[in-house]
Amino acid sequence: MGKRIVILGSSFGGLNTALHLRKLLGNGHSITVVSADPQFTFIPSLPWVVAGRREPSAIQCPVAPRLKRNGVEYVQDAITAVDPERQEAVGKNGVYPYDYLVAATGSELDFGAVSGLGPIKGHSQSIFNVEQALQARAALEKLLRAGSGTIVLGNAQGASCLGPVYEMALLIDALLRKRKARHKFKMALFTNEPHLGHFGVGGFGAMTRMLEDEFADREIECHLNSKISGITPDHVELENGVRFGNGFSLIVPAFFGSHAYMGIEGLANPRGFVLADDHLANPKYPNIYAVGVSLAIAPPAPTPVPVGVPKTGQMTDDMAKKAAYNISADIQNRPKIMGKDFSVTCIADGGNTAFFIGAAPLLPPRDWLIHKKSILFHYLKEGLEKYYMASVRYGLPLPTFPF
Ligand SMILES: Cc1cc2nc3c(=O)[nH]c(=O)nc-3n(C[C@H](O)[C@H](O)[C@H](O)COP(=O)(O)OP(=O)(O)OC[C@H]3O[C@@H](n4cnc5c(N)ncnc54)[C@H](O)[C@@H]3O)c2cc1C
Structure with missing residues (x-):
């Protein structure tokens, strides 16, 4: 039967x-x-x-x-x-x-874990569906029209989806530079991770240093081991007393x-x-x-x-x-x-460049690890997006590529 x-x-x-x-x-x-x-x-x-x-x-x-x-x-x-x-x-x-x-x-998104977190009842933006992304886009454009302010990207305590905050920081930085307005905005990134590029798996070798250099060159202030104590319309505050202006904040919550x-x-x-x-x-x-x-x-x-x-x-x-x-x-x-037996391949886009990570197995020590920075990965990610959408729309075989 x-x-x-x-x-x-x-x-x-x-x-x-x-x-x-x-x-x-x-x-x-x-x-x-x-x-x-x-x-x-x-x-x-x-x-x-x-x-x-x-x-x-x-x-x-x-x-x-x-x-x-x-x-x-x-x-x-x-x-x-x-x-x-x-x-x-x-x-x-x-x-x-x-x-x-x-x-x-x-x-499910645990916005309730932190006072003021999230776009519905709180004062920070999010990025898990199209509605949230459009709302975040409008909030970002509003700040850019205002002409100056602080842009904060963060991973809340317990967060596991850590890459989007890195991507958003780099994309916004690239956008501001293109508009020749980067000098008018302070940018900060905070994360629950113990070092940049830890990604919940202990990191990907020397990729940490690559990200440290990238964020240093782009003059994006980074805070590690961060816990948010609260978010108001004016400020994002960490438990260690660090306080940022809340011109625009996009903060990834922990999950249920x-x-x-x-x-x-x-x-x-x-x-x-x-x-x-x-x-x-x-x-x-x-x-x-x-x-x-x-x-x-x-x-x-x-x-x-x-x-x-x-x-x-x-x-x-x-x-x-x-x-x-x-x-x-x-x-x-x-x-x-x-x-x-998990392995991982991923491309993090940076607007005017991109980062490829490949690792097998997922957790160190590994048999295979590669991380590279190149604009070519940006084009690869775009191509994969287009192919993936075409395969859902028109019935082509779903790809098994990294993206
Ligand atoms: C901003 C962002 C960028 C990312 N970038 C990358 C990247 O570059 N590369 C990469 O590999 N991964 C990336 N990821 C991660 C990737 O999107 C996830 O791994 C993937 O979406 C997980 O798929 P899923 O099917 O497990 O869950 P989801 O994609 O979350 O889908 C859940 C599904 O379940 C449905 N659903 C939820 N609750 C219920 C319910 N109660 N009843 C019925 N249906 C329900 C939803 O409608 C949806 O169809 C990114 C994630 C985010 C948020």
Whole structure:
């Protein structure tokens, strides 16, 4: 009898899992994607939206047609709870019974952890969806029109998605230099990391020195091991007493996984990230898999201020393929493969240059590590964005490149 596979989320994790599963399983099983957002967004391009280099239409398209073309059903709904005993995911509009469940719901943003944090109830900008990016773009343009002020980019205590703040600092610096206005704005970056380029994994060799040089040359003041004590309309204040003017601030919060998984003994950690074994299956409920940001990964070593482990888009695509393989292997009685042997490839754009990082495995010591700075990586990132969007829009094979 055919199995019912329900995938929660339709971004990098959910989309890739669904398409790979359909390829591996053929047509005898039902695959349903349930997701809150009917649009696929190429999230790595959101910093370009803030900097005015992209319009949302270039990096968004409906996801359902791509899924439908590959025999995957799409339902728009927000999941509020999962009942692993009854094998049901519960949404606002319906209940989704499953034989296999894949958690690919990314993160929820913990703006409540810091007073004044976030664009809704607080006084800082954010960058996790198109609406936030457009709001940040408007706030930045407002400051630039004002002609002078302080621009603050920061990673809050517990943050794990650390790259966008580096990218935003470099992109804004490049924008200001292009307008010959850099001398009118003070720029500061603070991060929860113990050194620049730690990225929650202990760093990437001498890349730290490369970033230190880059930020020194661009005269962007950097603060490490930072904890925010509060944000007001006028100031961003750190716990060590350092205070910045709040002309424009974009601050990345810590994540929750999902409240839908929280509090289910054995399924998720206290912050709602799904626990998984080496095959990406939950140890207590082995028919539940986790991919991408939903997956719980413990920090490799403690840091003075908590820093989470990042899960990049490329890591997410890789996990999706492995989870799909392991679900198909389970159904077809084949041996499963290792799902947690992470490596990473990433391009951080800097506006007028870019940085490539490649490392295997993800955590040091490694067999392979490369970091290079070149404008060529900027063009590579643009090309990957265009190809990725074309593949979602027109059904081309999804790429397996770094981006
Ligand atoms: C600004 C920025 C820049 C980045 N740049 C890069 C980069 O250059 N390179 C790189 O490799 N990675 C980058 N990343 C990381 C990359 O975007 C993530 O790794 C990737 O988006 C993770 O995919 P995901 O599917 O796990 O989760 P997400 O992309 O967060 O998607 C979650 C999905 O689940 C859905 N969902 C959420 N909650 C629910 C619910 N309750 N019910 C139903 N559906 C739900 C959402 O609608 C969405 O479809 C960047 C991230 C950001 C924020």
